[in-house]
Amino acid sequence: MYAQQVETGTKAMKSLAEMGPEERAFQEKIDAEIKIEPKNWMPDNYRKTLIRQISQHAHSEIVGMLPEGNWVTRAPTLKRKLQLMAKIQDEAGHGLYLYSAMETLGADRDEEIEKLHSGRAKYSSIFNYPTLNWADMGAVGWLVDGAAIVNQVPLQRTSYGPYSRAMIRVCKEESFHQRQGYEILLHMMRHGTQAQKDMVQDAINRLWWPSLMMFGPSDAESPNSAQSMAWKIKRHTNDELRQRFIDQTIPQLELLGCTVPDPDLKWNEERGHYDFGEIQWEEFYEVLKGNGPCNRERLETRRNAIQDGAWVREAAVAHANKKQKQQAAA
Amino acid sequence: MSEWTLFEVFIRSKHGLNHKHVGSVHAADAEMAIENARDLYTRRNEGVSIWVVPSASITATASDEKEPLFDPSEDKVYRHASFYELPDEVGHM
Numbered sequence: 001m002y003a004q005q006v007e008t009g010t011k012a013m014k015s016l017a018e019m020g021p022e023e024r025a026f027q028e029k030i031d032a033e034i035k036i037e038p039k040n041w042m043p044d045n046y047r048k049t050l051i052r053q054i055s056q057h058a059h060s061e062i063v064g065m066l067p068e069g070n071w072v073t074r075a076p077t078l079k080r081k082l083q084l085m086a087k088i089q090d091e092a093g094h095g096l097y098l099y100s101a102m103e104t105l106g107a108d109r110d111e112e113i114e115k116l117h118s119g120r121a122k123y124s125s126i127f128n129y130p131t132l133n134w135a136d137m138g139a140v141g142w143l144v145d146g147a148a149i150v151n152q153v154p155l156q157r158t159s160y161g162p163y164s165r166a167m168i169r170v171c172k173e174e175s176f177h178q179r180q181g182y183e184i185l186l187h188m189m190r191h192g193t194q195a196q197k198d199m200v201q202d203a204i205n206r207l208w209w210p211s212l213m214m215f216g217p218s219d220a221e222s223p224n225s226a227q228s229m230a231w232k233i234k235r236h237t238n239d240e241l242r243q244r245f246i247d248q249t250i251p252q253l254e255l256l257g258c259t260v261p262d263p264d265l266k267w268n269e270e271r272g273h274y275d276f277g278e279i280q281w282e283e284f285y286e287v288l289k290g291n292g293p294c295n296r297e298r299l300e301t302r303r304n305a306i307q308d309g310a311w312v313r314e315a316a317v318a319h320a321n322k323k324q325k326q327q328a329a330a
Numbered sequence: 331m332s333e334w335t336l337f338e339v340f341i342r343s344k345h346g347l348n349h350k351h352v353g354s355v356h357a358a359d360a361e362m363a364i365e366n367a368r369d370l371y372t373r374r375n376e377g378v379s380i381w382v383v384p385s386a387s388i389t390a391t392a393s394d395e396k397e398p399l400f401d402p403s404e405d406k407v408y409r410h411a412s413f414y415e416l417p418d419e420v421g422h423m
Contacts, residue, residue: 039393093370100354103336109356166353173374313358317333320359 002124002148003056004216004288009045010227030232035161038104046231049224050160051105052121053233055112058098059123063116063298065091067131067140076134083180084137090177094170101162117303125284126207126214128292135188135196135203141181143204143211143249149174150245151215159232182252189256201258208260212276213284215242221281246274335384337363341371342379349381357382 016024022041029036036042065088072088075081099109115121126144131137152174155167185203188196216238219225228234236244246265253260264277286292334356340349352371357363363382371377391399407413416423 037393039390041393089369089373093373096355096370097353103354313334316358316362320362323359 002060002151002214003053004122004124004214005222006049006053006056006224006228008049008224008227008231010224013226013230027230030159030230033157033232035164036159037161045227046233047105049228049231050163050233051102051107051112053228054098054102054105054163055107055115056122056124058095058102058112059116059121060127061091061095061098063123063127063302064144066298066301067127067129067294068137070131071134071137074134075137080137080184087141087177087180090173094173097166097169098163101160101166104162113306117299117306119290119299122288124214125287125292126210128287128294128298129207129210130294132206133199133203135185135199136207138181138184138188138200139203139207141177141179142185142252143181143207144214145174145177145181146249147211147214147245149178150241150248154235154241157232157235163233185256185258189258200256204253204258205261208262209279209283210287212242212246212279213281213287215239215245217281217284218279243273246276250274334358335363336386337367337382338385338388339363339367339371340381340383341367341377343377345378349379354385355382360384 014023016027019027023043026036026040026042026046029040036046068084068088068091072081072084075084099112102112103109112121116123126147131140149171152167152171156164156171158164158167185200188200192200216222219237219239222238225234225237229237250260250265262277264275266275268275287295290296335358336354337357337360338354339352341352342349355363355366355370357366360382364380367380367382372380403409
């Protein structure tokens with residue numbers, strides 16, 4: 001998931017009878033699938049949780065440009081370079097749609113970005129892994145964007161109107177990302193040298209488990225899920241979405257002629273799902289704490305980008321002021 | 331970026347349709363807001379025309395005004411064509 005472990009501030013869930021009239025009316029609207037809009041009354045914790053969730057989601061899109069940016073100057077052909085740049089530009093766009101939705105809740109964009117840069121806000125753990133070979137661009141598109149789609153499709157029906165509308169735009173664009181990623185891998189597997197085929201398998205070996213971790217801890221370890229689901233800012237549990245992703249991905253993996261690094265993966269006829277091995281959650285929590293392979297580098301790149309761009313923003317304001325004065329004088 | 335203004339963005343998707351609100355952008359001035367909106371909201375031929383308006387210039391109804399503003403139209407069924415029953419011989423009207 002692009003937002004992992006979002007704190008809801010809820011200790012015990014309230015029943016409708018325990019709520020005051022405003023909160024009851026609010027919850028009844030949500031139960032009836034009526035969207036909550038920016039000016040509507042909402043509980044403080046709903047607003048705060050959404051700001052945390054949407055900003056985390058936005059930060060993930062923005063930081064998510066960095067592992068791919070690593071390959072813009074190294075793309076094997078001009079065609080692949082153009083595709084990669086278009087995808088990275090989309091990620092920037094997705095971040096901006098989401099910051100825009102977040103601002104409708106009264107949050108300040110600069111403040112939230114400052115929280116990211118000072119390490120107080122989270123972003124998806126997946127972007128703290130390095131992209132070491134060209135096949136990683138394929139595997140990121142196929143697996144990481146694939147996992148993001150599984151997470152984002154249900155969020156199109158989330159209860160908060162601006163978030164839902166941002167998700168609809170994002171989902172329209174994501175399928176290009178996944179298809180271009182899978183096509184990179186398919187091309188390498190069908191037309192590549194042995195060394196290139198080995199790169200594909202190597203990329204999958206490294207990114208498989210981190211992709212499964214994107215959905216967040218298992219349901220038993222997700223104390224905030226129940227409240228988020230009652231508010232319909234989360235529509236399925238982490239485990240449900242993870243299973244859905246695995247079930248749809250394994251046939252695609254087989255078509256590539258590759259394997260995943262999980263000896264326990266096998267089809268379970270009785271359940272109608274794939275069984276899979278245990279996820280190493282210690283690694284997930286370490287990455288979330290800031291100790292993944294690239295956490296420091298990612299945040300440093302973001303901070304430098306903001307600092308190095310300061311003069312551009314100042315110049316734009318000076319230029320706008322000058323034009324305004326000239327117009328007033330004319 | 332806080333010194334930049336927040337603009338709401340409206341896009342006309344095809345000739346003949348109304349401009350529709352799509353989201354917002356930050357920009358130093360209106361001209362830059364149009365450029366940013368172009369890059370953000372029309373990467374795939376989504377628009378033929380863009381409006382930007384400083385968010386602070388928009389006056390909107392408040393949520394607690396919903397009933398006094400919109401309830402009066404609820405009991406005026408005679409404003410709808412389906413209220414008037416005509417014999418079949420009249421055909422489509």
